[in-house]
Every structure is written in C-alpha cells, then in structure tokens.
Amino acid sequence: MSHRLTVLAAALMLAGAAHAADQIKVGFVSTLSGPGAGLGVDIRDGFNLAMKQLNGKLGGLPAEVLIADDQQSPDIAKQTADKFLKKDKVDFMTGIVFSNIMLAVGPTVFENKTFYISANAGPSQYAGEQCNPFFFNVAWQNDNLHEAVGKVVQDKGFKNVVIVTPNYPGGKDAVSGFKRYYKGKVAEEVYTKLGQLDYAAELAQIRNLKPDALFFFLPGGMGINFVKQFVSAGLSRDTQLFAPGFSADEDVIKAVGAPMMGMFNSSHWAHDMDNPENKRFVADFQKEYNRLPSLYASQGYDAALMIDGAVRDVKGKVEDKAALQKALEAKRFKSVRGDFKFNTNHYPVQNYYLRAIGKDAQGRITNKTMGTIFTNHADAYVAQCKMK
C-alpha cells in the first residue's frame, strides 16, 4: 500500500513539473562572515523581510530560500553556487556582495541558464561586452554612485583630491566612475588590499599630500576602520571626506558615530524617501530588526519583489526562460527607490541623490537627502553591450 502511494506521489510530482512549477527555489549566496558581513546580512534581512510580507510566497507560489555564506571567498561562492544549481536546482540566484566573487560565479550560473538577480555587485564587465540575458542588476552599475560623488566634488569646487579604494574590480570601477565626472587634480590613487583593516601607512601618505578632499570607497568593515583611523590621525581638520553611499550608510554610521557628521555621500535610495512602498519598508524593517535599513537592505528587498513580480507575470511557468526574461525586463514591481526602468544591458536607469550625515528629528545620527545629482542616469558601458 505504502509502495503504491509513493508511486502515486512521484507521478503527481512529475505531472506538476511539466506545467507550472509548484515551488520557487532561490539560491542566496552572500558574504555573512568577516569584515564584509554587514553588507550580506543587510541584503539577507531585506530579502527576508519581503518574503515575510509576501507570506513566504514568490509570485503566489510557495518559495524556499536557500541561504549560504561565501566567507568573501570566490572559491567557496563558486562551490556553493554549483551545489545550488546542480543539486538543489534553484530557479533564481541572488545575494552576492562583491564584484570579484560575482565575476567568478557568473559563468556557471549563465551556463546553467538560471537567472541571476544581483542585489549588489554591478561589475562593468557584465554591463558592457560580457552582458548576459541571464544577468539582471536591481541596484546599480558599480560606477554610478561614484560618478555621482565625482560630480558633487567637481561642483563644490574642490581642486586636489586623493582617492582610496581596494585593489579589486569594484575598486577599479569606483575610480573610473569618479574620474568620469571629477575633472580636477587627483594627487594620488591609493589602492589597498581588499579586506585591509589597518590604514596607518596610507594615512601618513595622505597627510603628506595635503588634499582638500578625499574620496574613498571601502565597503563594510574596511570603511569603518578607515574613517575611525582618519579621524584619530587628526586628518579630518583639513580634508573633507566624500564617499559613495556604501561607505556612509547605517552600518558604518552605527560603528563610527559622531565623526561621520557632515560627510556627503551619494545613493539611489535613502530611508527618508517619500513614497508609500518605502515608508512601509522602512517601518517594517525597523519593527523586525530594530535598526534603520541601509541601502543594501533596500536592494535585497527589491530583489525579492522583482522575482515575485516576474514569477506572477509568467503565472509560475519559470521553465519558459524567454517569457521569464521578458517579465524581468518589464520590471513588474514597485521599487522602494521610486520608479526606474531597466536598460538594454539589464542595469537600472534611475536617479541618484546627494545625502549628508547629520542628526534627525529624534537626535539619531543618520543620512538626510539633500537633492538630486543625476536624473534618469544610465551607465557608461551600455553601448558596448550586444544582448544576445
């Protein structure tokens, strides 16, 4: 009897697979330990919050999110992605924080014809010549936030700038983005090891160069240590700090505190943006995790909503890759950053805003939106993308 039941169950499962999927599986690989952990944790918490609001379903179908830590290592990320793709047969992948890891994992995912929805890493490679139908970035292209800072530094009339960034693909994108809009003198480009925590040698060098502004892109723990050490070396008196939103969001502010006040940064999203989706997101996030969300959390949240909208659009038939791609491109969800659309290279065309760190009405040190830097801004690589 039990044998016959098993056969019946197996037959039912086979029948189910031929039509719409009965369950959506998402493989979530992210950096959840080490100095970059804050970023991955925020993306995960944002994603999970959306899942909770959607009652654990994506596009109306029961969903399972498999979460794994890549320990900020491309090798471990690739092994985990292989397992998710081959053994667990996930329908979507997301979660990767760092561009070098994204570039290592990408080919395996694309070969398997699985859609990757990037909630953070936006390497220039995948925006230009190596653009791929199976890659979507729901956040930004790496250069974008840096371009916005470059424009602000240029417009504010700073003349002598030092750039500090880690020596990895995301760091190179940061420098080219910044220099695309800042046309003044760059006294020095300082490249550090990814994950470096002690900046004594670099800070001595910066002191010697006497810049009037310093642009740094050091995500996660790197930025926390850099700002602390910058202030304790007494450099903040003569040099104005600028950073993309990554190095000046809630994770860094919480760790550094008052020394961050007055720092300018750029972002495509801010927790004080006035739209109903964002208000709900920020309120629910605070209720759930008892802290303000960062831009990473908003990106994880949007990634979940994007998958939800696309699966709903194809009525659960995720096996029809062409239809699913169309649905993803059509952006069937309302983002917490307000409206945006996808470019032909599957990267967003959107607004970028200037934020400044100060005290809010409740006396918390946090970001405040000051104005718009770019309107409907596209990335610089889209012309090189010949989407197949």
Added chain:
Amino acid sequence: MTQLFLEQALNGLQFGLMLFLLAAGLTLVFGIMDCINLAHGSLYMVGAYLVAAAAQAADSFWIGLGAGVAGAAVLGLLLELSLFRQLYKRDHLSQVLATFALILIANEAVRIIWGAQPVMLNPPEALSGPVEIGNFFYPAYRLVIIGFGLAVAGLLYLLVAKSRVGMWVRAGASNREMTEALGINVQALFTAVFVFGTALCALAGGLLGPLLAVQVGMGESVLILAFVVIIIGGIGSIRGALVGSLIVGSVDTLGRALLPTLLRALLPADAASTLGPALASILIYLLMAGILFFKPQGLFPARA
C-alpha cells in the same frame, strides 16, 4: 617630509611590536618544547574576544584588557594541562594536526558564542584623537600601543637575560635533555612558558582590537606573519623575535607606503597600481627567503 618619515617609522614600530608580542610566545613554545602550535593565532583571537566582551561588560577598556588577558591566561593553562602536555613528545605531524583542529574548534566556538559579524571594540575616549607635538601629529592610541610593546620587550629582556627562570628557559631552548638532567622541573617550566605566551597573545589581540576588528579568523593571517618573524629571527630566540618583528613591521609598512609611488615613476599608472600592492605584500616573503639564503638558522639561532 620629516613628518611623513617619522610617522611611517612609528607605524612600522607599532606594527612590529605587536608582531613581537605574538612571536615571543610562539618562538618559546616552538624553540623550547619543540612544539608547533598552529593554534597560537586562535589564542590571539580568543584573547581579543575576551577583552572585547569584558570591556563591554565593565564599560571600561582598561578593565576589559586586564580581565581579558587574565581570562586567556587561564584558558592557556587549561589547554596546556589537558592537551599540549600530551603533544610535546609526539612528532611534528601530530602537533600540526592537533593544533589545526584547535583552530577549527576555536573559530566555530567563537562563531557560536559571538556570531559571525565582527565585534566592535573602541579605544578609550581620551585616546581617540591625535597627539600634537608642534607640527607633528600622531594618533594617541597608537603611541600607547608602542608604549605597551616597548614595556613588554623590556620586561622580557630582564626576565630572560637576568633572572633565574630566564636562565632555565634559555638552557631549555639550547639543550632540553641536559637541563632536565640538571634537575630543573621542566614540566612546570613548560606550563609557565605556555601560559605566559598565551597572555602575550591576548594582550596583542586586545590592544589591536580597536584598530582592526575583532572577528572570526583574525588569527590566521597574523599567525603566518608570526611564523615568518620567528623563522627570520631564529627559532627559540627572544632577541631574534624582537629583531625579526621590527624588520617585518618596517618592511611591510615602508613597502606599502613607498612601492606604489616608486613604481608609478617607472610604469604606466594602471600597471603600477596593480603591481605595487601585489609586490608590497610579497616583499616580506622575499626578505625571508633572502635571510634564509645567507643564514639558514635565522639571525639569532638559539641552538647555535
């Protein structure tokens, strides 16, 4: 220019002295007991976590530092009595396997207790700014670290070179069997040395906590540097560990500061920016290879 030179020299000194705190314990355990302790870096990590936890509980960095170091010393004592005592007589492979297992256990235990995200440890408020002497600026907290490092180095010199216990330690390092034959209680001596090494590790971890980050796996990267130091200095020699630490600290700092700028003068900017940091990080290993070529036993071999 003087500011830059002096600041970089102090940075090198600060980094070197912290390496010395780690290398001193490692070189004694390796040199005297002939025991390869890969878990030395884990003791550094656990020490840093204990200091951070105690500092948060007591709301004072200095109380936390004292309590954390004491806690780590007790842990070192328990480890020596239960595990390391069994390992001294075994071959190096068993020691490597057992202490590697300790690394994995320590990392997982810390992950379970404190979580995967780094723990924040802030320096005392009074030391969070720079010290100004005329036109010269230097972070006050780093000066305090240098002070601690110099004090420990001085204390170790007195202990090893001038005291009776130090004489036993030196005797044990150069000829263990003969020292035992002379009636020294080597077992108790080993325990004391191991506990002392653990306390130095925890001191380094606690002092560096506010500068770096207290996190899982922080011990592994620094362990490699500590091994480089004791190989350069000569295994078992405290003086070698001090000289080796200062050399490695200065070379690392100067390499990071000067190489990229030098290369930029010779190469196109994008090649220099890739090659510079890469070369700077292999400089230490080049140095080690060079020293071993001329002095295969290290600079100050204990068993000459």
